[in-house]
Amino acid sequence: MLEVKDLTYLYEDGTKALENINIELGKGKKIGIIGANGSGKSTLFLNMVGVLKPKRGKIVYNGEDIKYSKKYLREYRKKVNIVFQDPDKQIFYSNVYDDIAFALRNIGYSEEEIKNRVDKVLKRVGAYDFKDKPVHFLSYGQKKRVAIAGILVMDGDIILFDEPTSGLDPLMTREIVSIIDDISKNKTIVISSHDMNLIYEICDYVYVLENGNVIDEGLVTEVFTKEKVLKKAGLEEPWLVKIHKRLGIPLFKYEEDFFNYWRDRFGSGIDWS
């Protein structure tokens, strides 16, 4: 599992982007990192994958401090990886299939094994139908799928999603959310976003970043009811939380719990099917 311990990061111009951050991914299966623009989310992710090296503190993976040699990082990124906000940062080849096959070819898998793996991830993210298309013909949402497939094919343990739905229309947002949800069944995922509805829906545990500091953490059902914390972080309450508050009913994370609550109160008078 991955831990961020007492991490402080300074950019070359002296900007202190993160200060004394402590994060433990073991606290949830789907972790949200929430914060306004400039709060430090991307900087944190780049530290977590070893692209940036902290000024103080460390990243601990499976009990061992990560190292910054090329050799170590090559192995590390087979386990811990990031899907960038902008898919163009992630796609290097002009053809979808080759782009996803790239990392596997580097590792030295046979072409047959590569084809099996690539086809499997392309199907999983709904990109199989355009696998032979040149990347520059793809829509933004299609590129996003390809970028996710390129990470998924590594079959690591942890995937960080930096603002996974920014720039997507509502339909594509739903599709990417369902892909992420599916991935989370057998991997730990971390999502950074300032879309609170998205985080509330997907994540079980959240860290709130404000100006480079973690100002709160906890289960989404706890943190999202703290109006003051969200306000301080420059974030909005999810719409579902607002409704619960106005109606004066407890906050439920899952639909089933919500219906059970009403069923207990009104019983058979309402059709709950």
Ligand SMILES: Nc1ncnc2c1ncn2[C@@H]1O[C@H](COP(=O)(O)OP(=O)(O)OP(=O)(O)O)[C@@H](O)[C@H]1O
């Ligand atoms: N290369 C850089 N050099 C100097 N300062 C930087 C650099 N990149 C980011 N920063 C600063 O570090 C702080 C954190 O930025 P970061 O991009 O990590 O925030 P963020 O939460 O990901 O923002 P956004 O939601 O807008 O993507 C900001 O003050 C930003 O201006």
